[in-house]
Amino acid sequence: MRAEPAGSSCVERKTKQRDAxxxxxxHTARPLGPQExxxxxxxxxxxxxxxxxxxxxxxxxxxxFLSKVEMPGEPARYERADLKHHHHFHCRSCGKxxxxxxxxGNLANAAPKGFKVESHELLLFGVxxxxxx
Amino acid sequence: MRAEPAGSSCVERKTKQRDAxxxxxxHTARPLGPQExxxxxxxxxxxxxxxxxxxxxxxxxxxxFLSKVEMPGEPARYERADLKHHHHFHCRSCGKxxxxxxxxGNLANAAPKGFKVESHELLLFGVxxxxxx
DNA sequence: ATAGATGCAAAGGGTTTGCACTTGA
DNA sequence: TCAAGTGCAAACCCTTTGCATCTAT
Numbered sequence: 186m187r188a189e190p191a192g193s194s195c196v197e198r199k200t201k202q203r204d205a206x207x208x209x210x211x212h213t214a215r216p217l218g219p220q221e222x223x224x225x226x227x228x229x230x231x232x233x234x235x236x237x238x239x240x241x242x243x244x245x246x247x248x249x250f251l252s253k254v255e256m257p258g259e260p261a262r263y264e265r266a267d268l269k270h271h272h273h274f275h276c277r278s279c280g281k282x283x284x285x286x287x288x289x290g291n292l293a294n295a296a297p298k299g300f301k302v303e304s305h306e307l308l309l310f311g312v313x314x315x316x317x318x
Numbered sequence: 319m320r321a322e323p324a325g326s327s328c329v330e331r332k333t334k335q336r337d338a339x340x341x342x343x344x345h346t347a348r349p350l351g352p353q354e355x356x357x358x359x360x361x362x363x364x365x366x367x368x369x370x371x372x373x374x375x376x377x378x379x380x381x382x383f384l385s386k387v388e389m390p391g392e393p394a395r396y397e398r399a400d401l402k403h404h405h406h407f408h409c410r411s412c413g414k415x416x417x418x419x420x421x422x423g424n425l426a427n428a429a430p431k432g433f434k435v436e437s438h439e440l441l442l443f444g445v446x447x448x449x450x451x
Numbered sequence: 452a453t454a455g456a457t458g459c460a461a462a463g464g465g466t467t468t469g470c471a472c473t474t475g476a
Numbered sequence: 477t478c479a480a481g482t483g484c485a486a487a488c489c490c491t492t493t494g495c496a497t498c499t500a501t
Contacts, residue, residue, distance in 0.1 A: 198475050198480055219466080234483045239466065241481095255390035257439065260465060274429050277436070285429055289422035292442060296407050296418055299447035303410070306390065306441040309425060314432035331455060331500050352491080367458045372491065393490060 197244065205229040206241045207250070216254040216262035216273070216282050256282060256308060272307040278316035285309060330377065338362045339374045340383070349387040349395035349406070349415050389415060389441060405440040411449035418442060 205226040209217070217225070223238045242263055245251040252266040256275050262282060274283045285307075292305045330336075338359040342350070350358070356371045375396055378384040385399040389408050395415060407416045418440075425438045 196476085196480080200475070200481060202482070232483070235465095236467075236484080237482055243467095253390065257386070257388035258394070261391070272428070274433055274435075283433075287428045289425070289428070292422070292440075295405070295420045295422070295440070296442055296444065297416075297447065299450060300407055300416075300442075301444045301450055302407075302442050303444040305443065307422075307425075307428070308439040308441070309429055309433075309435050310438065311429070311434045311436040314430065317432060317434055329455080329501085333456060333500075335457070365458070368490095369459080369492075370457055373456080376492095 202226075202230050202233055202237050203241050203244075205233070206238060207245070210245070210251060210263065210265055213264070215284065216264040218260045218262045220260075222263070254282065255306075272309065274309040274311065274313065276313035276316055277310060278312050281313065283313060335359075335363050335366055335370050336374050336377075338366070339371060340378070343378070343384060343396065343398055346397070348417065349397040351393045351395045353393075355396070387415065388439075405442065407442040407444065407446065409446035409449055410443060411445050414446065416446060 206222060208229070209222055209225040213225075219235065219238050219242060222242070223233060223235050226238070227233050242251060246253060246263070249266050251263045252268075254262040254264055254273055256262070256273065264284075268284070270288055272285045272288060274285050275281075276283070289307065293302045295305075296302050339355060341362070342355055342358040346358075352368060352371050352375060355375070356366060356368050359371070360366050375384060379386060379396070382399050384396045385401075387395040387397055387406055389395070389406065397417075401417070403421055405418045405421060407418050408414075409416070422440065426435045428438075429435050
């Protein structure tokens with residue numbers, strides 16, 4: 186008999202692919218897309234496939250390690266979920282997405298009566314510090 | 319000689335397809351996606367193709383008749399551009415997108431110094447009036 | 452008559468899935 | 477050992493594009 190209780194055959198294994206992906210996400214300063222994650226992780230795991238990145242992202246989302254950041258018209262980006270509540274700024278010049286500290290807050294009242302607001306996303310668009318020079 | 323000034327060969331023609339699409343957008347109470355527009359307009363123009371809808375949307379965006387509404391993970395929706403500034407609520411139960419009257423405003427300060435905020439989008443997620451019952 | 456518009460189908464880009472092979476526990 | 481994980485390629489979905497045909501003007 187094994188140490189595993191009956192039925193619990195679904196354990197997550199530690200693989201160098203996932204390690205590399207988590208590593209990338211731990212060190213990035215801004216949200217990354219699947220392809221960016223692949224490019225960054227490919228350094229430590231040469232034959233890493235994009236499908237593996239997507240599968241890892243899905244699990245990391247499910248286990249609450251990552252959260253999804255989506256900007257209109259662009260593929261989703263991901264960042265660590267343990268960052269405190271914040272929003273995002275998309276620079277139309279360089280295309281990068283930056284984290285924004287503030288939050289207008291109190292959005293529960295923004296919706297009409299009867300609508301239950303559970304979460305929100307605030308997206309700012311403009312030109313970032315660097316590109317404005 | 320024609321009434322057209324020389325060089326202005328690029329005029330938009332009035333076709334029943336575009337009429338139908340504009341008609342749909344004039345009467346919808348909420349943002350619609352390309353497929354929804356196609357379904358709605360197909361009533362008056364039987365063989366309407368999705369490509370035509372996309373092409374019409376692109377032109378209507380360009381001429382400022384429509385504006386784009388994008389919700390994370392979903393195909394873009396469109397609504398009339400002449401609506402006053404507002405935001406959107408996405409019901410996780412029925413999947414519909416509703417217009418929200420309010421706006422937290424004053425978001426120019428939300429970004430760090432040096433970042434120029436040109437526009438913003440506020441997305442609310444939750445359960446709508448009807449689905450909550 | 453003729454350039455613009457349409458419809459179909461094929462092509463593209465991003466994401467997901469099927470499947471045989473590999474690998475961690 | 478052997479199921480979970482991986483890599484590749486095919487499948488998918490949404491959107492765009494190519495092209496022959498159609499149609500406003």
